[in-house]
Amino acid sequence: MLRKSLSALAMLIVCISAWADNAPCRVDTLLGYMSDKGKSDHVMIFAHRGNWRNSAENSVQAYQECIDEKIDGIEIDVQMTKDSVLVIMHDDTVDRTTTGKGKVSDLTLAEIKALNLVSPIGVVTRQKVPTLEEVFKLAKGKILMQVDKWRPYAKEIIELARKNDCERQIIIRTTEKREAMDRKFGDLFKNVVLMPVLVCKGEPDNDKLDDFMSNYNCPVIALSFTKDNFPVLSRIPEIQDAGYRVWINSLWGSHNGNHDDELALTDYENSYGWLLNRGANIIFSDNPMWLKKYLMKVGRW
Numbered sequence: 001m002l003r004k005s006l007s008a009l010a011m012l013i014v015c016i017s018a019w020a021d022n023a024p025c026r027v028d029t030l031l032g033y034m035s036d037k038g039k040s041d042h043v044m045i046f047a048h049r050g051n052w053r054n055s056a057e058n059s060v061q062a063y064q065e066c067i068d069e070k071i072d073g074i075e076i077d078v079q080m081t082k083d084s085v086l087v088i089m090h091d092d093t094v095d096r097t098t099t100g101k102g103k104v105s106d107l108t109l110a111e112i113k114a115l116n117l118v119s120p121i122g123v124v125t126r127q128k129v130p131t132l133e134e135v136f137k138l139a140k141g142k143i144l145m146q147v148d149k150w151r152p153y154a155k156e157i158i159e160l161a162r163k164n165d166c167e168r169q170i171i172i173r174t175t176e177k178r179e180a181m182d183r184k185f186g187d188l189f190k191n192v193v194l195m196p197v198l199v200c201k202g203e204p205d206n207d208k209l210d211d212f213m214s215n216y217n218c219p220v221i222a223l224s225f226t227k228d229n230f231p232v233l234s235r236i237p238e239i240q241d242a243g244y245r246v247w248i249n250s251l252w253g254s255h256n257g258n259h260d261d262e263l264a265l266t267d268y269e270n271s272y273g274w275l276l277n278r279g280a281n282i283i284f285s286d287n288p289m290w291l292k293k294y295l296m297k298v299g300r301w
Contacts, residue, residue: 025141027169030072034144034193035219037243038281043300046073046146047288048251049090054289056117057097058088059127063138071288073144073171078132079104080153081112086132086160090149099124132157136164146171146195146284158188167191173222175199177208178215194218195247198232200225205232213242220282222247228257228278236279248280250291261287268294276300 033042050062051069058077066074077090082105094100094107100115109131117127130138139145147170150157154172161167170192174181181194196212198205198221209232212221221244225233239246249255252262256275264271264287272294275283285291295301 026070027141027144030144031168033072034245036245037219038240038245041300043276043280043295044072044245044282045288045291045295046075046144046247046282046284047071048075048284048286049077050074051288052120053287056119056125056127058090058130059117059125060130060134060138061125061127063135063143066288067139067142069289069292071143071292072282073146074139075146075148075284076132076135077149078147078153078157079149080156081109082106083108085109086153086156087112088130088132088135094129098129133160133164136161136166139169140164140166144169144171146173148173154185154188158192161192171195173197177211193220195220195222197222197224197247200227200230200232202230205230206235209235209239213239213244219243220245220247222249222282222284224249224255225257226254228259228274233278240279245281246279247282247284248275248278249284250275251284251286261285261290264290264294268297273298 033040033044047066049057050059051065052062054065055062063074076088078086079089079092080086087104087109089097089104091097092105093103094112094115098115098117104112112129115129117125117129119125147157150172158167161170168191172189172192173195175197194216195218196216198209198212200223221239223246236246250261250271253260259271259274272283272291283291292301
């Protein structure tokens with residue numbers, strides 16, 4: 001009897017292990033949203049530098065809070081140290097966001113790790129500057145990552161993502177036409193989401209949008225606009241009908257015709273509501289938790 005029980009238990013463990021190995025991870029769900037052509041009601045949220053309103057920007061804590069809250073993606077900024085280690089830092093100096101001074105490129109990893117990150121109001125935190133690899137390990141299988149400041153280190157970023165088996169979680173933004181990107185980078189980005197960004201300027205917009213829609217094999221197109229009456233914005237339904245999700249940045253007014261995160265604090269409907277009504281189904285936000293609250297309220301989360 002004992003032998004049979006042990007055998008049954010062993011079989012159960014094998015079955016559970018096999019299920020776990022084949023169970024979809026969080027990233028499978030997120031990539032499903034990204035590639036669903038906007039057919040679901042779910043509006044995706046990407047958090048600018050993590051949830052920095054409750055922690056230091058670009059910190060492990062700011063990213064972990066996004067993971068815990070099931071935010072779809074985070075934005076991370078990359079710089080390289082004097083000893084050629086990729087770290088997470090928006091500025092090319094450590095002055096604004098840490099207890100130190102100097103260019104990232106003039107400091108070793110050890111010197112940067114000796115510093116503490118500071119909060120947006122200058123309070124010294126216990127957080128340290130993370131390396132890109134540390135963030136990759138934290139995020140693996142859990143959240144998408146839009147990598148910014150990538151151009152000087154494109155090859156190193158992709159190689160590190162491959163090493164950590166999270167290449168498919170990477171989103172790279174570009175304002176260039178596809179021919180220019182292919183000429184400069186070849187097939188380096190073949191396994192990541194290479195997302196074109198149309199920065200609206202007026203007359204050239206339609207030509208650039210045509211290029212993006214014809215030549216980029218990606219599930220999303222981003223739009224950035226200082227005014228909300230650029231003629232090309234009337235083509236958003238066409239972008240959606242072609243099967244793209246529409247990414248709009250809500251950080252500050254110069255990216256969205258003043259329908260931004262600040263306005264959302266007092267007037268949801270003229271900020272996030274306006275973006276949704278215009279066609280946004282991915283929003284890049286400085287206040288991801290406030291945005292999530294709104295999306296839950298209107299049934300889009």
